[in-house]
Amino acid sequence: MLKNIFLPVILSVLAYVFWISPNFKEVSAGVAIFLFGMIALELGFKSFSGGMLEKILKYSTDKLYKSILFGAISTTIMQSSSLVSILTISFLGAGLIGLAQGIGIIFGANIGTTTGAWLVAGFGLRVDIAAYAMPMLVFGVVLIFQKSQTLKGFGYILAGVGFLFLGIHYMKEGFEAFKNTIDLSTLSVSGLKGLFIFTGVGIVATVVMQSSHATLVLIITALAAGQISYENALALAIGANVGTTITAIVGAMSSNIEGKRLAAAHMIFNLVTGLIAIIFIYQIISLVDFIALEIGIAKEDYTLKLAIFHTIFNLIGITMMLPFINGLVRFLERVLPLQESEDEIGYDSVKYLNESVLELPETALGAIIRETKHLYENAFEIIVHGLNLRRRYITSSMELDEVIKKKHSKNYINIENFYHHKIKGIYGDIIDFSTRAQSNMSPELIQELYKIKLANRDLVEAVKDTKHLQKNLIKYSQHQNQHIQDAYTSITKGLAELLRYINIISTTDEEDVIVLLLAKAKVHTQKNDIISNGMLDNLIRKHLITNEMATSLMNDSSYTYNISKNLTSMAEVLFIDRQSDIKSLHEDTVISNSDVETILEKKDS
Amino acid sequence: MGIKKFIKSVTDYLGLDKLEEMGKKKSLKNILSKLKTRRVKILNSIKNREDESKCDELQEELDIVNLQLKKGKQILNKLQKQ
Numbered sequence: 001m002l003k004n005i006f007l008p009v010i011l012s013v014l015a016y017v018f019w020i021s022p023n024f025k026e027v028s029a030g031v032a033i034f035l036f037g038m039i040a041l042e043l044g045f046k047s048f049s050g051g052m053l054e055k056i057l058k059y060s061t062d063k064l065y066k067s068i069l070f071g072a073i074s075t076t077i078m079q080s081s082s083l084v085s086i087l088t089i090s091f092l093g094a095g096l097i098g099l100a101q102g103i104g105i106i107f108g109a110n111i112g113t114t115t116g117a118w119l120v121a122g123f124g125l126r127v128d129i130a131a132y133a134m135p136m137l138v139f140g141v142v143l144i145f146q147k148s149q150t151l152k153g154f155g156y157i158l159a160g161v162g163f164l165f166l167g168i169h170y171m172k173e174g175f176e177a178f179k180n181t182i183d184l185s186t187l188s189v190s191g192l193k194g195l196f197i198f199t200g201v202g203i204v205a206t207v208v209m210q211s212s213h214a215t216l217v218l219i220i221t222a223l224a225a226g227q228i229s230y231e232n233a234l235a236l237a238i239g240a241n242v243g244t245t246i247t248a249i250v251g252a253m254s255s256n257i258e259g260k261r262l263a264a265a266h267m268i269f270n271l272v273t274g275l276i277a278i279i280f281i282y283q284i285i286s287l288v289d290f291i292a293l294e295i296g297i298a299k300e301d302y303t304l305k306l307a308i309f310h311t312i313f314n315l316i317g318i319t320m321m322l323p324f325i326n327g328l329v330r331f332l333e334r335v336l337p338l339q340e341s342e343d344e345i346g347y348d349s350v351k352y353l354n355e356s357v358l359e360l361p362e363t364a365l366g367a368i369i370r371e372t373k374h375l376y377e378n379a380f381e382i383i384v385h386g387l388n389l390r391r392r393y394i395t396s397s398m399e400l401d402e403v404i405k406k407k408h409s410k411n412y413i414n415i416e417n418f419y420h421h422k423i424k425g426i427y428g429d430i431i432d433f434s435t436r437a438q439s440n441m442s443p444e445l446i447q448e449l450y451k452i453k454l455a456n457r458d459l460v461e462a463v464k465d466t467k468h469l470q471k472n473l474i475k476y477s478q479h480q481n482q483h484i485q486d487a488y489t490s491i492t493k494g495l496a497e498l499l500r501y502i503n504i505i506s507t508t509d510e511e512d513v514i515v516l517l518l519a520k521a522k523v524h525t526q527k528n529d530i531i532s533n534g535m536l537d538n539l540i541r542k543h544l545i546t547n548e549m550a551t552s553l554m555n556d557s558s559y560t561y562n563i564s565k566n567l568t569s570m571a572e573v574l575f576i577d578r579q580s581d582i583k584s585l586h587e588d589t590v591i592s593n594s595d596v597e598t599i600l601e602k603k604d605s
Numbered sequence: 606m607g608i609k610k611f612i613k614s615v616t617d618y619l620g621l622d623k624l625e626e627m628g629k630k631k632s633l634k635n636i637l638s639k640l641k642t643r644r645v646k647i648l649n650s651i652k653n654r655e656d657e658s659k660c661d662e663l664q665e666e667l668d669i670v671n672l673q674l675k676k677g678k679q680i681l682n683k684l685q686k687q
Binding site: 510515516519520523591595598599 | 632635636639640643665666668669670672673
């Protein structure tokens with residue numbers, strides 16, 4: 001109800017104020033154009049985020065100092081800490097970077113955002129920027145209408161900067177005109193009271209405009225026109241810094257727990273920094289005066305002094321918070337814990353797929369790969385337990401004969417139940433997410449995504465085949481006919497060996513080990529196939545098993561062969577880093593079926 | 606000149622397209638040297654008969670390594686010719 005009347009009331013109030021004050025209308029139009037410019041700029045950068053931006057982010061965040069540097073530089077270039085925050089949340093949500101690196105980027109973004117104040121105070125107010133804005137807008141719009149995505153992206157960036165300049169121009173003009181009619185500076189409040197009131201105003205203004213940058217530009221232009229006092233402008237700047245965290249919080253709503261933790265870190269950092277700035281405001285003002293004097297800024301040049309203040313209080317905040325980043329990560333992990341499964345087996349759900357990464361093709365693909373690895377973990381567990389083996393022995397170096405003797409439990413697990421709890425939902429979500437992410441991807445990425453989808457299908461098929469195999473495994477593993485019992489023990493041992501290879505492939509970084517084990521897995525798939533190795537023929541010919549047993553064994557050998565084949569194909573796609581050179585080389589060096597036969601023939605001879 | 610054509614001519618001029626191949630060559634050489642080390646280790650194990658029961662397994666691994674080395678060298682030659 002309140003929501004329904006809020007917008008019409010706001011619009012009516014604005015219309016009335018515009019009618020009685022043309023100057024206010026001009027300032028508001030300036031803010032609106034400025035915000036529109038930011039939207040255009042974000043659109044422009046997003047059109048490039050399909051590769052370059054994400055690649056840079058991925059390789060620039062492995063160390064904390066690099067994360068901070070990246071945050072500072074990217075925000076300086078894009079002039080939007082919000083866009084950087086949202087991208088960081090997306091990356092974190094997709095599991096491509098850790099929380100500590102994410103916090104580093106946010107800290108850096110806080111430094112980067114201070115460059116906006118310098119640009120406006122040092123350049124925007126001294127030059128007639130509207131003169132630059134016009135051609136930028138014209139060129140920008142012409143480029144936006146082009147078919148090429150790259151040109152379109154450049155067009156949005158150019159038009160975005162043009163609108164930013166135009167917005168600043170209108171704000172400046174509006175405040176200049178205001179000076180001749182109303183003197184807003186008479187409303188200034190001095191002392192601590194004024195400090196808190198204007199900090200609050202800064203917060204509200206930033207929350208409404210969803211941009212601390214726009215608030216800061218508004219403050220600087222008002223300050224330049226003498227409509228607000230220097231002290232009140234400082235308080236407004238502090239408020240803008242606190243208010244900007246709202247954007248990150250809104251962005252984190254659709255993200256997973258890691259994204260929410262980052263938004264919380266952002267809020268804590270900006271609140272603490274704001275609090276420090278309020279407590280030590282007079283000391284910081286003295287420091288600003290000292291620095292201004294040292295670098296030759298005039299005593300009355302309050303706009304540049306505001307830029308110095310903005311930079312200093314962000315730097316102080318980062319210096320103070322930096323030693324506590326790991327503590328902050330631990331605190332957030334404790335306060336915002338991962339949600340545990342509720343029932344006995346636990347319905348597992350997706351960990352890395354969230355809506356915020358859908359528009360970023362590289363990140364989306366990264367998230368899908370991570371999620372497939374999550375699906376693999378579950379499938380591995382189900383297959384191992386489905387064979388009534390213990391995971392920790394498979395992943396150890398224990399002799400395989402010993403491994404298959406150590407049963408997981410007295411009774412075999414219900415694979416169907418586990419499939420519904422730990423596979424089906426995740427698999428469905430991966431396919432659904434992939435289909436939606438695909439619409440923003442290049443043909444090359446779609447090709448890679450197709451392979452990942454096949455790897456998912458391989459995993460699901462492997463689990464289903466284990467379910468079919470399990471029926472006779474239960475029936476014959478304790479059978480009085482020693483021959484059929486041995487045949488099923490051999491099947492279990494072969495699969496245990498393959499699972500061991502796959503586990504090593506999934507955990508090692510050694511490329512030669514991966515290449516070798518993938519080849520070994522292929523050889524073993526063929527070698528352990530009881531139809532091709534003659535074991536089944538031998539059992540039938542010598543009448544060691546009944547016809548019913550022979551049929552079961554024949555079907556189960558097919559399931560076993562498919563499990564091995566599917567798991568090996570999945571590992572080939574999933575566990576070789578897609579960015580590495582070895583990925584493309586592997587496709588050339590992959591062992592073919594005829595190679596496998598040659599190796600096995602050599603062995604037999 | 607289209608933007609794609611322009612980018613291609615710049616990368617051709619600066620020789621940037623060769624960077625990818627150089628990276629591949631380096632990775633391949635690295636793997637080949639690791640496989641060679643492994644080959645020597647397997648041969649020593651077979652020669653010393655450290656573990657009789659594993660002799661079969663080692664021989665199979667040796668065959669795979671030999672095959673990988675052969676394929677790897679072929680690809681390396683192809684890359685070097687380019």
